[in-house]
Amino acid sequence: MVNVSVKCIHCRSENVVKMGKQPTNGTPRCKCNTCGKTFQTTYKNNGATPQTKQQIIKMSLNGSGIRDISRVLAISQNTVMSVLKKQKSSS
Structure with missing residues (x-):
């Protein structure tokens, strides 16, 4: 074992x-x-990993748009929006 x-x-x-x-x-x-x-x-699901969520937040703080983030990380735009909305409500 x-x-x-x-x-x-x-x-x-x-x-x-x-x-x-x-x-x-x-x-x-x-x-x-x-x-x-x-x-x-x-x-x-690549968009569900904590590392990807942190990367989304970092990229948005550096001025990247939703489409740019989804293209670079190869995830859905809806996933990016969901992560950003959750981050806004928890701050």
């Missing part, structure tokens, strides 16, 4: 437990016991 160490993508803690699977595509989900956030071990 092989044990794979999974680290939280938010706080880098190894205090992670399994939390089922995604109903849509069956990828495993995990929950961090340190920060309490959930995440997937692998992402099939």
